[in-house]
Every structure is written in C-alpha cells, then in structure tokens.
Amino acid sequence: MKNQTNPWLFWTGMILLVVPGLIHAYLLMPFPGSQELNAMTVSYYLEKMVWPLRAAGILMLVRYLIKYFPRNSKTAKIVKASALAICLVSFYYTDFAYKASTMFEEPRTIKFATAAGNKVPENFVVIGVVNDGVAKAYPVDYLGYHHKVQDNVGKLPVLVTYCTMCRTGRVYSPIVNGKRQNFRLVGARHYNAIIEDEDTKTWWYQATGLAAAGKLKGQRLKELPYEQATLKSWLAKYPNSLILQSDAHFISDYNDLKNYDRIQYVDHDSTIKNKDTLMRKSWVLSVIVHGQAKAYDWRHLFKKRVLNDRVAVTPVVVTIEPDSLTHHAFNSYVNGKTLHFKADTTGTLTDLETASTWDWDGLSTAGTLKGTQLTKIQAYQEYWHSWKHFHPNTLFWKE
Known part of the structure; x- marks a missing residue:
C-alpha cells in the first residue's frame, strides 16, 4: 500500500511549525546578511502569520501522530521523533533565547537618586532630558541593555531609547494620536532597533521615530530634545538632576556594556x-x-x-x-x-x-x-x- 505512513503530512506540518519562526528570527536579529535585506514589510506580516501557520502545522502533526505514526518502522519513528525534538529546540531559540523582548528585558524597577544618593559613576555617559525645571539622566550603559525606558520628566511622558548597534540615542514622546502608548522591543532592521506600540501594533524605527510598517506607516513619533554627556558634565549644569539607578536584576547585563562609552571614544x-x-x-x-x-x-x-x-x-x-x-x-x-x-x-x-x-x-x-x-x-x-x-x-x- 503506497504512502501508508503519509510522510508528506508529517514533513509539511514540520515545515509550517519550524520554518516561519526561523525566517522571522533571522530577519529580526543581526544574523549574517539579514540586516542588509529590505525586508521590513515581509518581517512585519510574517510575525502576524507565524502562529496561524504554526497552528496549521500542529494540527497536521497531531493528525499524523494519531493516524499514521504507529504504522512507521522503528527507524522511521526514531527519525521523526528526532525531528520533533529538533523542532522543540528550534522553538526555544526562536521564541525565547533569540527573542528581542526576552534578550533585552524591560526594567523591573525604575529608581532615581539625587547626586547625593547616586551610585552611577560620574564618567558614565548619560542621555539627559529637562522639562519644566526637572532634569533626569539615563545612563547609556543601562539604556543600551534595555533599549528603552518609558518614564515621565516632570509631567512630560518620555520614551528614552538607545540602540547599541547604531550608537543611536533618541528621546520621543510616547503620545500617538492623542493617547500614551506602551512600546515593546520587536527586533532590528538595518541594524536599528524596532519598537511596536501597544494599540496599533505599528513598527517604528528607533533611529528616526518613523513608522515603517503597520497601521500608522509614514507617521513619526515626536522627537524631544536631549543631551548626551558624561554624568559629571550633566551634573555641573543640572546639580539637582535625578539619575536613573541600576536595576539589581540586570547587573551582569550592564557589566557587558560597562566600557561601551567610557573607553571606546576613539573608534x-x-x-x-x-x-x-x-x-x-x-x-x-x-x-x-x-x-x-x-x-x-x-x-x-x-x-x-x-x-x-x-x-x-x-x-x-x-x-x-x-x-x-x-x-x-x-x-x-x-x-x-x-x-x-x-x-x-x-x-x-x-x-x-x-x-x-x-x-x-x-x-x-x-x-x-x-x-x-x-x-x-x-x-x-x-x-x-x-x-x-x-x-x-x-x-x-x-x-
């Protein structure tokens, strides 16, 4: 009896389960060659399709395992079981280990100190923002890991961002079409961080604030003025400034960036x-x-x-x-x-x-x-x- 084990059902299900996630991870992370591709639109819509395609793949595999798997030879069973194990490993890497929001988590606690209680070294570089008499400093070593801090300076909502792949510090208003948005880190395109707003799921370039894909494509986040300076220089101008302190949960991640700006100022x-x-x-x-x-x-x-x-x-x-x-x-x-x-x-x-x-x-x-x-x-x-x-x-x- 021909194809009594129906292998096409198994392998098609495997492809739908694994390949979209792999392509998605490849396009949104700085793997060799991925960032040079003009694939923003493909990346955006692929993310929306990954789980529907996976769901179809899972249904095909469930049907296969129930109806056809028992008919396989011992060798074929080992091969297909190994393929499923590889699939699980792939899923771990594409959806956890190499997922931007997992690799670069949001701060769990946002704590500021005055100069008197500050523990940030004064030779650290900071992104400084001033509004209505309130000054705040955000160390690049911390921003570089988190990529963004969502905060207020006085009564002004701010989205303070930094991308280490580009060395781009930017500060934006998180107000989109009259409503304050929360943003998540999606990944990167053209070596620049991509962030997504919560309501419209639009993708925005960190370097320009341009909406590159999604419902609001073509709009821009409002850029807010900021300064990039050593903390010592910043405090000389704004001695009453508040300074973002390190989050104890991410000390090892900050340490990976401890020389990012202090030593490498001659490129x-x-x-x-x-x-x-x-x-x-x-x-x-x-x-x-x-x-x-x-x-x-x-x-x-x-x-x-x-x-x-x-x-x-x-x-x-x-x-x-x-x-x-x-x-x-x-x-x-x-x-x-x-x-x-x-x-x-x-x-x-x-x-x-x-x-x-x-x-x-x-x-x-x-x-x-x-x-x-x-x-x-x-x-x-x-x-x-x-x-x-x-x-x-x-x-x-x-x-």
Missing part, C-alpha cells in the same frame, strides 16, 4: 592603515538644519574640539568637551554676526570676533557678550553606517 577604525578612511562603524556627530543633514568625523572633532561650519544657510559650531565624550552643536549667529570659536589648551572656549569667553553649554561667561546664550542644535552621535542609511542625502564635513 576602532582609527587603527586601520588609512586613518582618513570613513568606515561603517566610524563615529560621526551629525546635525539636521533646515532639512539638511550634515555629519562630522568624530576623529577630526576629537582632535580639534571645535569645528566652525555652515549647514544650509545657518552658521554652526560643533564641540566636544575636554572629557572627550560630551558633545554639543550651536547656531553661532549672534547679534547680526557669525561668531567663530576656538578652544585653547586649558579648555577655554572663546570667539574670535569679540574674544568673549564661553562655557561648553554655549553661555558667554565673560567679555562683551557676557550673558548671551547660543541657540542649541540637536546633535547626534552614531555610527556612520546608521546615519548614512537613514539620512542618505547627508553632506560630510571636510577641511
């Missing part, structure tokens, strides 16, 4: 023979002014500390503080004239036009312009491959 690409070559993981400091994006090689800025430039029609100065990690960008047009800045060996910032002295936060502290505050421009530090992907028309600064 690894600087060791290559041609030190002027911009590589995928070269660090850049970037700004967007009047819709024009411009990027500055971190190595040049690190050496010079101050770069005077013009983006679109706006004069701009970008700076790195003496701690080599805290950075800023400002509009350098003041009182009808463009100012040009320099930093001396003592770390003092002065403008060439009036010789006024300025602090690194853009406030003139001495000279004819004393009390003048430069207008801040949001600056972003990230890997070149990420910035270029999301801002393909970027101009690159050259001497």
